[in-house]
Amino acid sequence: xxxxxxxxxxxxxxxxxxxxxxxxxxxxxxxxxxxxxxxxxxxxxxxxxxxxxxxxxxxxxxxxxxxxxxxxxxxxxxxxxxxxxxxxxxxxxxxxxxxxxxxxxxxxxxxxxxxxxxxxxxxxxxxxxxxxxxxxxxxxxxxxxxxxxxxxxxxxxxxxxxxxxxxxxxxxxxxxxxxxxxxxxxxxxxxxxxxxxxxxxxxxxxxxxxxxxxxxxxxxxxxxxxxxxxxxxxxxxxxxxxxxxxxxxxxxxxxxxxxxxxxxxxxxxxxxxxxxxxxxxxxxxxxxxxxxxxxxxxxxxxxxxxxxxxxxxxxxxxxxxxxxxxxxxxxxxxxxxxxxxxxxxxxxxxxxxxxxxxxxxxxxxxxxxxxxxxxxxxxxxxxxxxxxxxxxxxxxx
Amino acid sequence: xxxxxxxxxxxxxxxxxxxxxxxxxxxxxxxxxxxxxxxxxxxxxxxxxxxxxxxxxxxxxxxxxxxxxxxxxxxxxxxxxxxxxxxxxxxxxx
Numbered sequence: 001x002x003x004x005x006x007x008x009x010x011x012x013x014x015x016x017x018x019x020x021x022x023x024x025x026x027x028x029x030x031x032x033x034x035x036x037x038x039x040x041x042x043x044x045x046x047x048x049x050x051x052x053x054x055x056x057x058x059x060x061x062x063x064x065x066x067x068x069x070x071x072x073x074x075x076x077x078x079x080x081x082x083x084x085x086x087x088x089x090x091x092x093x094x095x096x097x098x099x100x101x102x103x104x105x106x107x108x109x110x111x112x113x114x115x116x117x118x119x120x121x122x123x124x125x126x127x128x129x130x131x132x133x134x135x136x137x138x139x140x141x142x143x144x145x146x147x148x149x150x151x152x153x154x155x156x157x158x159x160x161x162x163x164x165x166x167x168x169x170x171x172x173x174x175x176x177x178x179x180x181x182x183x184x185x186x187x188x189x190x191x192x193x194x195x196x197x198x199x200x201x202x203x204x205x206x207x208x209x210x211x212x213x214x215x216x217x218x219x220x221x222x223x224x225x226x227x228x229x230x231x232x233x234x235x236x237x238x239x240x241x242x243x244x245x246x247x248x249x250x251x252x253x254x255x256x257x258x259x260x261x262x263x264x265x266x267x268x269x270x271x272x273x274x275x276x277x278x279x280x281x282x283x284x285x286x287x288x289x290x291x292x293x294x295x296x297x298x299x300x301x302x303x304x305x306x307x308x309x310x311x312x313x314x315x316x317x318x319x320x321x322x323x324x325x326x327x328x329x330x331x332x333x334x335x336x337x338x339x340x341x342x343x344x345x346x347x348x349x350x351x352x353x354x355x356x357x358x359x360x361x362x363x364x365x366x367x368x369x370x371x372x373x374x375x376x377x378x379x380x381x382x383x384x385x386x387x388x389x390x391x392x393x394x395x396x397x
Numbered sequence: 398x399x400x401x402x403x404x405x406x407x408x409x410x411x412x413x414x415x416x417x418x419x420x421x422x423x424x425x426x427x428x429x430x431x432x433x434x435x436x437x438x439x440x441x442x443x444x445x446x447x448x449x450x451x452x453x454x455x456x457x458x459x460x461x462x463x464x465x466x467x468x469x470x471x472x473x474x475x476x477x478x479x480x481x482x483x484x485x486x487x488x489x490x491x
Contacts, residue, residue: 005468028439031469040466042443 004053005038012078014057018048020069029063030056049074110141111170119178121159126174129156135165135172188241190390191224193217197250197386207244223248223387248387255379256350260343262372266332269299269325278320285320293324300324336374340367343376351380358382422452424483431467432459432476440469448476455488 004011018026023046030037040050052060057073064071086093113130115123130136133149150165157163157176164175191207199215207224211217224244232238272295277288303321310316334342344365351363361380368375423435434450434457441449441456443466448459464478 024440024443027443027466027469031439031471031474034471036468036470037466038468040443040469042445042465044444048443 004036004056005051008038008051008053009078011053012076012080013051013053014073015049015051015075015077016057016071017074018050018064018069018071019046020064020067021046022067022069023048026063026067026069026071029067030060033059033063035059107170108140108142109170110135110139110167110172111137112172113137114171114173116173116175117178118176121157121176121178126153126157126176129153130174141167141172186243188226188243189392190222190226191244191246191248191387192390193219193221193223193248193250194386194388195219195250195252195384197252197384199223199248199250200383201247201249203247205245205247206242207246209246217250217386222390226390243389246387247385249383250386252382252384252386253379254351254354254382255377256347256354257375257377258343258346258350259370260334260339260346260374260376262334262336262339262374264332264334265329267297267327268330270328272326274324276322276324278322280315280318280320282316288319293326295324295326297327297329298324299327336369339374340376343367343374344378347376347378351378355380355382358384420453422454422457424457426480426483429461429480430477432480434474434476435472437472437474440466440474445478449486450474456486458482458484458486460484 005013020026023042027037027040035052035056037050037052037056040048042048057071060071113127113135115126118126127136130149130153133152134144135149146165146167150163153165153174154160154163159179159181160176161179162175162177164173166173166175196218197216199211199213199217202209202211202213202223204224206228207226208228210222210225217223224246226242226244228240228242229237230240274290274293276290276292279286279288301323303323304315305319305321306315306317307319308315308317344367347365348363355361361382363378363380365376365378368377420436422437425433425435427433434452436452438451438453441451445464446460446462448464448466450457450459459476459480460482461478461480464476464480467475467477469475
């Protein structure tokens, strides 16, 4: 009886209110008669709240009068009372059972397929194959043969070394381990020059050199042949096709040219400005007041004030403010020295763009006057690897 | 020599549990928040700041705050709260 309060929530218990001057006497009468009470709280002056089992309450009935107290039930708690209350509401019980049944049934379906580690294997193809094998969102998983699906999917997916299938609740997790494919064997071929140049050094690892150090070569010219002559097993000479490999370093001259007019047009702001406001409503742009500027040449800067952002990245309603500055074109004249300096700068920039990875080298410039234009030519010398694989594949001969 | 002191001597001599043989109250304190009392004879006074409990050797008065009777059975009483003092009143020597 002493541990009744541990299983009281399952067995049911009463919260009782005892009132009267002989509260202590009632406690003593109860304990002397084997009636177990717990969580007894005293509220002055003569009120007490306690918990008691239903049988204990029946046994307690004669004693409050003897102790000059009154006992009344304040609350009935625990599972039996809860079931009793629910029993009076069949709709609630039916709803509850329906809910549990719905959960039980719905969790019997597969609602999502998760692909893990598919890598370069297209997920759409895996999903299509799974559908053919009978695994797709919305399928009943009751008697599904996971092992058979996994095996057949592995047969349909040669790129996969291993496939695993696991059901986690309503999610089917398909784990794919991709097969490690060795890199394709290098095909036999020649090495040709990528650019015009003068060969400075040459080391051939495979193949037969066709040119030598000091030779000037053109772009596309054969440098190393993908054929090697060896002594065959019969003692005779055999020509074998191999992937040619070599390091061919060459001196290369990069050139660039710029033409600078002595007379040119220069843009200058006139100082006249105007602002045009526009209202953008979704896709429509409405002019508010003035339209565009009346000038032929102008520079425009646009700013926006969002009034309503909306859910998409593009605001829903906004004010577009376009500021126009009129531009006037003035004819300007350069001196020959200015034109040469401008042209040299342009040529240097072009050469830098053509040889971005090469170490900086001195630029050789030459200038020539052609009527009202100055033509500037420049070149730099760089050293580069020029051997590249010829796309043609050669076979054994 | 009284009957009780003979019993006491016997218990000491034979090393018997005195709470069982002499029906002495057994008081167990867990920190200052829980107390168990076995062999009580009843509650004399119950309040949130003081509880007086009767035993066959005298009265035990517990003082503190938020004192609550966690459970009461024929022999055992469990108390909780914050105890500040335990007093033995009109206690018979054993």
